[in-house]
Amino acid sequence: MAKTVSFGVMHVSVAFTLVWLMTGDVMLGGAVAMIEPLVNTIAYYFHEKFWSRRQVGATATG
Template identity: 35%
Template sequence: MKDTSHKRHIAKAVTWRLVGTLDTILLSWIISGNPLTGLKIGFAEITTKMFLYYLHERVWYKVDMEESNKRHLFKTITWRIVGTIDTMTLAWLISGDPMVGLKVGFSEVLTKMVLYYLHEKAWYKINFGLDNRKMKNK
């Protein structure tokens, strides 16, 4: 059977990055007080986060864990750890201020976890990129 999950993971990476970038731009702008800094941080993340998200999806595709809210929660937590480290690093480098990096990174923890969880729940209902899904817990 052909593995079509790559298409799915790419589509998920793109849709999540759109949501995540808008959140990062807004939070970075508010915290730094500079809309240009917010845009720079948000757009710098596009490349790093899409790559990291794709890798995260590939790892979780291989994890043998029952499809459930528990799985979505664990994926949310592991992704948020990776994403927060990336955001803090980029915000620090772009703003030149480590406190901006820390503030942006930590403020995103809550907003991104909620947004990511909702994104995962929405994608769970979509069969795009799956040849045949085992629908255990709908």
């Protein structure tokens, strides 16, 4: 669990720092740092769902 939390903190920190450095806007950096991981989490769910279905289909036909 600690590894997951530390990765999450690193991810948010990188997102914030990159946007802040690119735009010079701390508020925008903070907004992106909060929104981007949320969107990635949702995208990851659908990504896993797609690959799970693909794997079940391959098992059924193979």
